[in-house]
Amino acid sequence: MYLLRSFLFAGLSSLAALTLLAGQLSQPLDKHLSTVQDAIRMTRLAAPEYFHGNDVSGRVATFSPDGKLFAIVLRKGNLEQNTNEFSLLVYRTADPLRSPKPNVLLRMSSSSNREAITQIRWLSDSETILFLGENPGESSQVYQLNVHTKQLMKRTSSAAPISDYDCAPDGRVILFRVDTPHDQYPGPDKEQIRRQGVVITDQTLQDLLAGRYGRSSSEQLFVQFRGHRAAQLHIPADNYVLNASALSISPDGEQAIVRANMMVRALPKDWAEYSYFSDPSVNDYLHRFFELPIGAAPTPFAQLLFVNTESSSIRPLWGAPVIGPIPIVWAKDSKSVLLASALLPLDGVSAEERSLRRKNHYDVAISPMTGQYQKISKEEFPKTEASRSLTEVSIEEDANTPPRIFVTDPATKQKSLLLDPNPQFSELRFGNVETIEWSVDGVNLIGGLYLPPDYRPGFKYPLVIQTHGFDPRRWSMDGVNEWSSGYAARPLAANGFLVLQLQDFKTRYDKDHYNDGNRFGVTLGQSGRNVNVRGIEGAIHYLEGRGLIDNRSLGIVGFSRSVSWVGYLLTHSSKHFAAASLVDGVDDGYFQELVYPQFAWDKDEKNGGASPFGEGLKTWLKESPSFSMGRVNTPIRLLSLGESTDVSEMWEWFAALRLQKKPVEYILLPDASHLVVKPWERIVAQQGLVDWFRFWLKNEEDPDPTKKEQYSRWRRSRQGTTHSASGMHADETPFIEDN
Secondary structure (H helix, E strand, O other), X not given: OOOOOOOOOOOOOHHHHHHHHHHHHOOOOOOEEOOHHHHHHOOEEOOHHHOOXXXXXXXXXXXXXXXXXXXXXXXXXXXXXXXEEEEEXXXXXXXXXHOOOOOEEEEEEEOOOOOOEEXXXXXXXXXXXXXXXXXXXXXXXXXXXXXXXXXXEEOOOOOOOEEEEXXXXXXXXXEEEEEOOHHHOOOOOHHHHHHHXXXXXXXOHHHHHOOOOOOOOOEEEEEEEOOOOOEEEOOOOOOEEEEEEEEEEOOOOOEEEEEEEEEHHHOOHHHHHOOOOOOHHHHHHHHHHHHOOOOOOEEEEEEEEEEEXXXXXXXXXXXXXXXXXXXXXXXXOOOOEEEEEEOOOOOOOOHHHHHHHHHOOEEEEEOOOOOXXXXXXXXXXXXXXXXOOOOEEEEEEEOOEEEEEEEEOOOOOOEEEEEOOOHHHHHEEOOOEEEEEEEEOOEEEXXXXXXXOOOOOOOOEEEEEEOOOOOOOOOOOOOOOOOOOOOOHHHHHHOOOEEEEEEEEOOHHHHHHOOHHHOOXXXXXXXXXXXXXXXXXXXXXXXXXXXXXXXXXXXXXXXXXXXXXXXXXXXXXXXXXXXXXEEOOOOXXXXXXXXOHXXXXXXXXXXXXXXXXXXXXXXXXXXXXHXXXXXXXXXXXXXXXXXXXXXXXXXXXXXXXXXXXXXXXXXXXXXOOOOOOOHHHHHHHHHHHHHHHHHHHHOOOOOOHHHHHHHHHHHHHHHOOOOOOOOOOOOOOOOEEEO
């Protein structure tokens, strides 16, 4: 998610200002302001990008093969039960234009970080649906549901949660992947450890500290025929990682293709000869993986693996790499797999042909059984059947319009409202969202400015910057649909903040040419960080120029990748931030370099392409936040999400600020995913963010008596309480809360 930058734009005209004000005043005053609780209870589509055969742009509904039925999955949070509730709605395509009531076929709830109903697959009979599902306290399994009889049947009984699957069109064969819990990792037994010790090679520090000494992968692959037990497929765990896998079963169910990313140790040497993309900086980035010293480091390079479902055997489909998503198309007779814009193997061809293959992509047909392949034309791909559906289903929304689902008759273009997922929004007061534009060194950027519901032109507001993901086509409560771990745009706006959701390139040209002449950095990683840093500074200049913000009351949030950008701003920028939050992310620091050596290449990239040893240390001393922590004079709230990482990820910031007796709060949510989904954890993440910025930017405290200890800690931190040499009073505990 390397995005962006900024500059001064023309001020808002008086007419535009009056229009914004009129929009705010038109809302009835008896409506209440939106809260984090409203965000959690919001009903939204449940991960439409998981629908089989769908791209990430998100088809709203998934249709039966005969086009006569379609399914929609909705989700919302239940704060009282700390669960997420999912509903499977099925409609007849002939009915929606006559405004039918929603046909809720099934409801399930999840108390985990997983979806309770996801990955919909219609079988060829057009009346049976397969999906991944679970209820509270259960692990996800493949379920089968008949939409006419409503008979529900569990098709798998995996001891560990199933995270991905595919099935034959008739449902006879299921291929699925499970994530084995850490405590079930195999490894040396105690007797062996007592006799020989543990040889440390590519194990992670987190696993070693937890007593997990083996190097086995946590992902396992299984194939199951109807009426039989699942059989495990044995994939070399030292070579492949399946957490970015794509599973595809042939029409006859006898074969499958699995996309698996490769470890550094397994990369064939001749793969370094390819020119993967036309952009030299991208190629340079990819070629660095062939020089990494850590064999267990995962890479962007994937290989397609062929599975014989009858024999449960698995092997590479062929010897060429795959970069990024690549559609897998099966011929109807299951005898070949068709790939578009694929790389070809380099072995066994003439020098002239090898030279061509290094820099070109081809459309190919591969025989899975033999591995033989041939180049084909686009015309040889199977023609996609025209939809037999009687209706089209779409979402209408934008940054100021909550999503509603509509149906349209393709023939007459008659359109009708199918579903308003959130009628309760009519009782809420929302501020407007303005798409703003600015420039940095000729590169044009856009962002979303969330205004308070009672916005007053001419008043200078405190500003909270949320650092990435804005899409003007989407409506959102948190700012990005829905990245609840680090963002809370509308609840913050409701509490009197301007919230700037950053940022994207305005045009494709800006995105493709922003680093021409290496003006933002010498590596892809460094230029990506720097363009974001400059973009944030430019956005502040732009809002100052419009007279909208109080530059003494600036707050900023870094989440995931953007922790790097915010960390750099806090240690290198002339802008002063009155409060900040760093959430579960990559900080490009020295401590993370050592704790996560398998990802050290990423930090080296952003710190000028050098490792922090020898001459490279000079670059790190200049670039990395680690060596400039003394410049930080901003109260910082740290949040680590235990399922995706561990407490060591943000430890350097916590320890460095504590040692300097500077205000810092560290919260650990041990069971939360990187994108927080459980309601109680969302309260900690999002409401905690709102409280933090209210306290430091507006000197406000929530009178809720359950927050008494929180504000007591923060007041002590603000008053500069004297600490002992250990960083705490004898009767204090560290500022880490285990929620």
